Amino acid sequence: MRKRIGSTSPFTRDSEAAGRRPSWEAHSEKIPAAPHTADRLGIQPGEPVMFTRYRYLADGVPIQLACSYEPLAITGGTQVEYPEQGPVIGVVARMDFIGVAIDRFVEEVTTRPAMPEEAEALGLDRRGGRWVIAVERTYYAGQTAVETADIVFPGDRYRLVYEVPVDPWSPPGPSETP
Template sequence: MPRDTPYLQVADALRDRIRSGEWAVGDKLPSRARIAEEYGVGASVAQRAMERLTIEGILEGRAGSGTYVRRPRERGRMIRTRRPYATSPFRAALNAQDHEGKWESRSAARTPAPERIAERLDIEPGDLCVVTDYEFLMEGLPVQLSRSWEPMAITGDTPVVLPEMGPHAGIGVVERMRSIGVVVVRAVEIPRPARADQEQANLLGISIGGLITEMERTFYDIDGRPVETADIVVPDVRWEIAYEIAVERRA
């Protein structure tokens, strides 16, 4: 979306004034009508601008009181490690920071694999998979997105065909696969810097064009067969990503 959109111009101006210290944490902003008058825009434009800053975590509305400058959200550290995951990687990252992670998901079975996914899973394009979209939450706010693909040739006739349903829901790929005799021994992650598109920005509550890290992750079993691959989206404003690399010690 171009930056000459009026509500984005107003949002940028208000954000700059907050960052410069004109309004401190806890200060009440002028009314929507006052802001609209100051910037020569309609009330709806001023409202959208303030809603934009609320989504970004800069402002907060208080019922019956007004809109206030919010304490900045903490930027967490997401540890990526070579150690086996005993739970979902997202939950492990938040547990390390004494936070509880939750997520919402929706799965679709019998989804034909597009060419790029088929290549990552070493299957034929069009082979059937289960695709699951995740929205990960911390303190009720979206902090990570993921789209996961699993070949139905591996899970199709098992109790774990749907990742977030059944007796092993929510425990992560490694333990789910183990429950059906598939031993996952390694994962490969490829991080790439990117800018949020409109859909990603809307889901994560960040600005369009905001910095994100896109991670292509694939799990492999003991025979080197890919068993799951996922596209993970991490907003830079919420997370810095750190890789923990074990150093082998010689006797």
């Protein structure tokens, strides 16, 4: 299996590319999957998941919050069971480490007003700037969801940029009909 080299954390890569020093706070615990989380992971409600709450900082400034859920059926009993305590960090690198090859992720992006606890944790101004960009991201290995996360960015401090390849178009040939 091919092992990826370098950071697999989008936050770390983006912070470093912007010339900022990334850091984060994290707390993990085993919990039963709530119905919405179980649905996103393709497991039964109540099955055990590793829940990790993160607060990400760039140069010491809070810039992102995330709540991550991983099925313990995949990581339980491995060296990467606790996301921030194993030999590798980052969901892609951790899954690679235990032989699970992530091949894609899906994101759903929305905007909404910040919840009071999000506004406080991110240091959002009470006079304005209290909207957030909310992302539901799920990583897959084939058809198996291996991690899902709810990510929140301050709406006035972040810009999301996506590059999506488009298959080339060719006009129909003589025997093809549009």
